[in-house]
Amino acid sequence: MAVGNYRKTQVLKSELITPNYKRVVLGGTDLQSFPSGYESGYVKLLFTKQGDVLREEEAFEQLAKKNIMLRTYTVRAFDKATATLTIDFALHTSEKGASPASDWAKAANLGDEIIIGGPGATKLANPDAPWFLFVGDMTALPAISCNLEQLPSTARGITILEVTSEADIHQLNKPDNIEVIWRVNPTPGQNSPLLTAIQSIEWPSMTPYVWCACEFEAMRSIRRFLKREKQLEKQDMYISSYWKYGRTEDQHKVDKRTDAELEGQ
Numbered sequence: 343m344a345v346g347n348y349r350k351t352q353v354l355k356s357e358l359i360t361p362n363y364k365r366v367v368l369g370g371t372d373l374q375s376f377p378s379g380y381e382s383g384y385v386k387l388l389f390t391k392q393g394d395v396l397r398e399e400e401a402f403e404q405l406a407k408k409n410i411m412l413r414t415y416t417v418r419a420f421d422k423a424t425a426t427l428t429i430d431f432a433l434h435t436s437e438k439g440a441s442p443a444s445d446w447a448k449a450a451n452l453g454d455e456i457i458i459g460g461p462g463a464t465k466l467a468n469p470d471a472p473w474f475l476f477v478g479d480m481t482a483l484p485a486i487s488c489n490l491e492q493l494p495s496t497a498r499g500i501t502i503l504e505v506t507s508e509a510d511i512h513q514l515n516k517p518d519n520i521e522v523i524w525r526v527n528p529t530p531g532q533n534s535p536l537l538t539a540i541q542s543i544e545w546p547s548m549t550p551y552v553w554c555a556c557e558f559e560a561m562r563s564i565r566r567f568l569k570r571e572k573q574l575e576k577q578d579m580y581i582s583s584y585w586k587y588g589r590t591e592d593q594h595k596v597d598k599r600t601d602a603e604l605e606g607q
């Protein structure tokens with residue numbers, strides 16, 4: 343039963359879109375009350391601190407013990423008529439051990455349950471911008487795909503995407519005048535090709551709207567470039583780190599807060 347913004351869901355479908363990118367479609371009666379219009383926003387997947395899926399029957403007990411771990415994922419699609427929620431997972435491994443969310447998605451099978459929290463605010467580009475630059479790695483691909491699908495058909499711009507392998511490159515549903523540049527990096531989190539790719543594009547004279555999400559250090563180098571070299575202001579961009587190399591989501595969150603405080607000074 344849905345409690346507040348927490349809903350129990352079941353896997354209805356899971357399929358590899360490409361070797362490192364898996365789509366999971368969730369269903370269940372709790373999703374009947376999930377609100378429409380949150381594509382590009384996020385949900386939180388609930389695990390115990392040991393990395394196990396949080397089960398409904400133990401949820402209150404684990405919440406009371408503060409034995410909960412959250413993982414953030416983009417609402418790729420929600421269909422109100424069928425009450426189905428689609429989440430796309432960048433699959434990855436960790437030298438340090440478990441990656442609860444990615445591991446769960448890799449193994450996801452029909453009927454598997456997971457509790458989700460949310461949804462949280464959408465992350466959409468300003469549709470009135472004269473041109474757009476979207477930049478991201480595979481964790482941002484779902485949100486960038488939502489953005490591209492919601493742009494007016496006349497929109498112009500460039501999308502730069504970092505994927506883990508050549509086989510992860512795939513067709514995107516997008517306006518005709520949005521060019522897509524793919525960059526392959528088999529070592530996500532290290533040697534990101536995103537900044538170099540941004541530096542090599544032809545930059546029109548009008549101020550763009552830049553939407554960028556990727557690994558923490560890559561994001562910081564891109565943000566520096568956009569602010570210092572391109573003089574972009576806060577209102578001209580959405581820029582965020584979606585994960586940090588060598589750090590779990592909980593650790594990344596701490597680093598992100600410190601970074602935001604320093605950046606705001």
Ligand SMILES: Cc1cc2nc3c(=O)[nH]c(=O)nc-3n(C[C@H](O)[C@H](O)[C@H](O)COP(=O)(O)OP(=O)(O)OC[C@H]3O[C@@H](n4cnc5c(N)ncnc54)[C@H](O)[C@@H]3O)c2cc1C
Pocket residue numbers: 384413414415416417429430431432433434435436437438440441442443444445480481482484485530531583584585586587588589590591592
């Ligand atoms: C607003 C928002 C929306 C997001 N939407 C999506 C989405 O739709 N799809 C998606 O796949 N991700 C998305 N992410 C990123 C996702 O939340 C993180 O990648 C998360 O850390 C994955 O959790 P985990 O349990 O698999 O690994 P964790 O337990 O958090 O980390 C374990 C190890 O894996 C590494 N790691 C984490 N993510 C990656 C990665 N992508 N590639 C390589 N190594 C990694 C960490 O550095 C760490 O060493 C989003 C993040 C945010 C903030």
